[in-house]
Amino acid sequence: MKKLSIVAMLGVLAVLATAATGASSATNALQAPTGSAGLANALVTCGTTRTIGIAYPATGPAASIGQQQFRWAQFFQTRWNKAHPKDKVKFVQGDTKLPDTAAALAVAHQFASNSSILGLVGPAGSQEVQDTVAVFKSAGLAVVSGSATRVLLTRSVGGDQRETPAGYFFRTVPNDGQQGDRVASYIASKLKKKRVYIIDDQESYSQGLADQVESNLKAKSGYTVGRDHVAQTVSDFSSVITRIPSNTQIVYIPWQLPPKAQLFYTQLRAAGKTATVFGSDGTFAPGTFTGAGSYVSAFPVDFNSKEIKAYRAAHGGQDEAFGLPTYSAAIVNAMAIMKACKNGTASRAEVRTNVKNIKVPKAASLLGFPVQFLSKNKGKQQGPGDMGGTADFAIFKIGAGGKYTRVG
Amino acid sequence: MPMLLRLSGVNTYYGQIHILTDVDLEVAEGELVCLLGGNASGKSTTLKTVIGIVEPRTGTVEFAGEDVTGKNTSYRIKQGMAIVPENRRLFAPMTVRENLEMGAYLLGRAKKEDFERVYSLFPLLHERRNQLAGTLSGGEQQMVAMGRALMSQPKLLLMDEPSMGLAPILVERNFEIIKQVHEAGVAVLVVEQNANISLSIADRGYVLQTGRVVLTGPAKDLLEHEDLKKAYLGR
Amino acid sequence: MHLPLLNIIDTVRQLGWGGAFELLRNGIVLGSVYALIALGYTMVYGILKLLNFAHGDIYMVGAFLGYGVLSILGGPLAPTIAMVPLILLMFLGGMLGSGVLGVVVERFAYRPLRNAPRIAPLISALGVSFFLANSALLLTHGERFNYAMYQLGGDPNTGLPGPLNQPAFSVAGRPVTVVQVLVVSTSIALMIALTLLVSRTRLGKAMRATSYDREAASMMGIDTDRVIASTFFIGSVLAGAAGVMFGLYIGETYYLMGFLAGLKAFTAAVVGGIGSIPGAMVGGLLIGVTEAYAAGYVGGQWSDVAVFGILILFMLLRPSGLFGAKTIQKV
Structure with missing residues (x-):
């Protein structure tokens, strides 16, 4: 009897531990987003404040770096909104709990069906991107990630195929x-x-x-x-x-x-x-x-630039550089949305086209190089969605x- | 003699099951009372109600002039009760000496005199004092259980089926000791199935049947009672 | 990941006696921490037949409280008092704080479920665990704090060891540092104290009696609620000590640290024989040493697998554990 109850309890424990660590045991997508497919081209009235979804690990083992990304996004928002009072942005947060696949998918579905969301920052992890990009694509949103660096996300390598569909994945960080x-x-x-x-x-x-x-x-x-x-x-x-x-x-x-x-x-x-x-x-x-x-x-960040100094001052002397490319991803989205909203309405498809063609000058990106995205393979390591030009480590x-x- | 223990109108339930119905029971100071009955008569529940493990839904428990209904076991033991539980319930992985110490727990530290008193009643326990209680024979364990209950010099000793599972000669010996303890002035309430031997040492007795008191009186009278003879004494 | 046996033999030979000693040393130090946590698991299981899943988080709170005391007293960079009283105060803060937390958790999350079916307090324990870990997340914003630096551990810039990381003595040419000696000796001292408490004192005997037969214990007049609360206090104090020790040795405190440590300590308690105090001590050391040798001889990614492998092995071959109670007949 004693043996049996211990084994049973261990069984319970193992199941619960697996659930707690979010091992992708059951990556059943929640029911397919009904109606979000139509959102790709749906026109949204812009108003003076537009919505960007930000997917990042707010909790879980990677919380310490996820929170850095979010703080940089917030820093961006304050500065941008001040400089662009008629083109403000606000964020809807999604906690992906990296490495919890189920949580990432839940966030993807949530963003997909939220019609006010015009752009997307994140997800943070390469595996998360691979798992969620199909959901985002069917809703017309392009992933703009500040930290998903796996090479296969933008080009095929050896016998492995490229893991994201063309035009739906961009990254503001050089790849692995x-x-x-x-x-x-x-x-x-x-x-x-x-x-x-x-x-x-x-x-x-x-x-x-x-x-x-x-x-x-x-x-x-x-x-x-x-x-x-x-x-x-x-x-x-x-x-x-x-x-x-x-x-x-x-x-x-x-x-x-x-x-x-x-x-x-x-x-x-x-x-x-x-x-x-x-x-x-x-x-x-x-x-x-x-x-x-x-x-x-x-990446060749200039740690003496005034923006980074301002961030440092507001965050107890910490640069939290891991979050920097998320700032850049936010700029990409904000600029793309601003352009699409020139005529008062915008659709996710428009925003996505603008992201593809974006040009963020070096001084604004804070990364030490300008941001613009490749549409073809370059060299041995880069593909469409990577930043070309001087973007490197x-x-x-x-x-x-x-x-x-x-x-x- | 003044009343030490009194149960009045006690009705006890386990969930919806009505175990004890309108039970009245008294034990005077220094009296030896036995509570008889077969299986499922409610004998153990009565003892549990006395000691406070079970609370009656209606009715009162008075001890040493105080209403202790609702007071917890710890309190009642402090007031002078002690119990030798059914099947002894010794602490098997602890030594004989440690088991005795647990009997004196509420007094703080068990004093030498307390041990001496118990060892004089049960010299065998002194020999076996460092042995694990779980390794003793049934009869020896009964001694430990009784010794444990006597460590705190209780006013009222409760015994739950002391003859259970013991050979007749051991049962006789145990009841001799109970008699000895009684003669030293301790009130005893013995719950038993073995009517013959308990009535032979008791002052008074009660008979419980399906949770009700059906007979009560001086032990001698009960021994002669017709129904009792047939049911319990096999005559 | 393939597991070529020849590679392992090669590594063993390469590391030699010095390497073997180092791994043993690492295992004993970590194992002492696991043993202290395992003791709390085993004591609570013994007395309530409850697996207190929140126990690992009590260890986490102890580690944070130690860090809190350190920050109040100037922080790792510039502590305002000397090292010895500083460390004593950190231990005191971590141990008392964890002890009190353990008592509070018992009172509000487990006691009301004393008579409920066994699964209820287990689920409550899980809830408490998530509650504690998430509260820590909210309070610390997921940040990781490090105590074993500067005046205690050493200069984080140059790697030069501080007073805690100075070698105390050497074996086979490999050093054993001051903090390693501190962890092992403090654990041993606490385990001796616990053994004496449980075998010699009135409270300890009441704990043993209550663990064996709670109803009989209350029939002796023992206030079993108080005895149970004391058991939680003591177990939590030990976990708090383990938390502070881990902070001084490795340095890192993080809101999730209780999860894996708790799981390994639980494994240690089960392997040693759940409910047995010497079992938890030996189990902790066994798990620690297994982890160290698996990482050292086979590879870093094998340490957790090896630990849980031992658990499975025991469950199949000897489920009652090393010191497991063969059921003594109730009398």
Whole structure:
């Protein structure tokens, strides 16, 4: 009897745990949005305030970065509304609870059927985008994401097809392929280090980058490249660190959570290992990830621009750079809607066309490059929906006192 | 002799089931009273009502001149009740000594005199004091259960079917001890199926049938009573 | 993910005795934290036959309270009092706060369901867990706080260790730091204190009696409500201590930290034999060591799988756990 009840209780626990972590066990779409298909072309009266949906992880394991995205969107809204009193915007929020597929789909359906929504910022995660883009497409909304960086979202690679339909996915952030290439070439040609160890955090963003850098480096001769994985929930890296060979020169950690990168750095040093830590744009966080001697890839933001200074001042000295491209995604939407509303009414289809053709100048995007979207493949890594032009990653080095300086 | 325990007009229910109907029962100071009845007569429920595990829907329980209806078990025990539960209910993974300590729980710490008193009544317990209660034989466990109840020097000792599951010789021995305890001045209310032996040491008795008191009187009279003889004494 | 056996053997050889010791050390430290949390699970199960799903969140609250005390006293950058009294106060704050929270939760979420069918308090516990985690989310905006830096842990810029991360001694050439010694010795001290409390004191015996047979215990005059509340207090105090310890050792506090830690501690309690105090202690260490060796020898992504694998193994082969009570006959 005792055995049976324990097993039964464990069964209950396992089911509940799965539900709580939102593992995509049952990704049944809620009933198809009835009527939202017609919303693509429906004309909405613009008025002086228009609505943009913002899909981001407000709660869940990625809440700390999701909230950054939302704060940057709010910062954008205040400034834009002040500068454009007749073309104001407001946001309808959707909590996608990354990595909870069911929650992301619920948000997609909610936005799809909300006729006042003309534009969309987010979702944040590449997997989320893949899961929800069909729903958004059938409602005529284009995804404009500030953080979904998987290469396959904009172009086919090898035997894998492009994961989003043309014209319905845009991103205001350079993709993993671009980032991976930059990092690998920097390690190889500038740092000239050949013993590299790569640890991903099991999320698709991280695995993508890790795979990219690993294959780039392994293709070169004389490189020792080790690989390991940790879950995003881990904070005690001691045993993973024990595993790293002591003669490793660079540990590449393309993670999404800067506090984890900082923890890893301190634990690595505490274990007496001297390898240089190299992070990705997910770990770019002056003030949080401050390990001196480390490198981080990120876009060439000008941290002394007046907008970023203003943000910093209003947010306790934090830049929260992870949220920056969401600001840019919001501009894209606001400008596209403003143009469509010139004649007093707009449809989602119009807004989408405007997004496709948008040109945001460098000074306004805050990313260190202008924003405009490709309509054809470019190079090995970019496809329609990626930003072309000079949009690419830069390499930063963390110096004494946690100061970030651009080095490449 | 002054009344120690009085149940008046007690009606107890388990949900909708009417277990005890208009039960009146008294035990005077220093008296040994037995409550007889077969299975499902409501004997255990009566004891539970006395000690406070079960509350009557109507009726009162008075103890030592106070109305304790509605007061919890802890309170009543503090006022001087103690119980030897049905099937002993010892704490099997604890030692004999620890079980006895639990009997004296409300007094704070069990004093040496309390242990000595119980060990003098049951010398075997002294020998076995560090043994786990669950490893003792049935008869030894009965001793522990009684010793445990006596640790707090109760005014009223409640015993729920002390002969249950014991060999006749052990039953005899137990009832001798109950008699001894009674002679020391403790009032005892014994609930039993074995009418013969309980009436042989009791002052008075009650007979319960399906939750009602059907007979009461001095023990001697009950022993001679016709119906009782047939039902319980097999004569 | 493939699992080539040869790779593992290679890694074991590569890491050598030094590596093996390091992994053992990591496992024992983390395992001590799990053991303290597991004790609360096992004690509450023993006395109420309730799996308190909210227990992991009580650990989380303890960690935050420790951080709160630290911030009041100047924060990790510039604490206003010396390290030893600072750490003592952090423990005090975390432990007392968690203890009180545990008592409050019992009083309002479980006691009213004492006589309801067994599933009701289980669901209530889940509700409390979500409530606590989400309250923490609202209060902290999902931010992660780090205590083991600057004056305690070390310079986050240079990685130079602070007083807590200085080596205390070495084995096979590998260091054991001050904070690691602190965590293990504090856990041992608390476990000894708990064992003494349960075996020697009047309250401890009343707890054991109530766990074994609540009705009989109340027939002895024991106020079982108070005994149950005390059990929750003690279990929660231990979880709070574990929270502060984890904060000092690893540093990170986050509103979801109770979920996985709670699940692993629950595993430890079950593997040790649910209801058994020595079981929770041994179970915690076993789980911690398993996690460390799985991560170290096989790969970082295997640590959780290995832990839950052990759970399944026990459920199939020895469901009563290591120290599980073979049913003693009720007398």
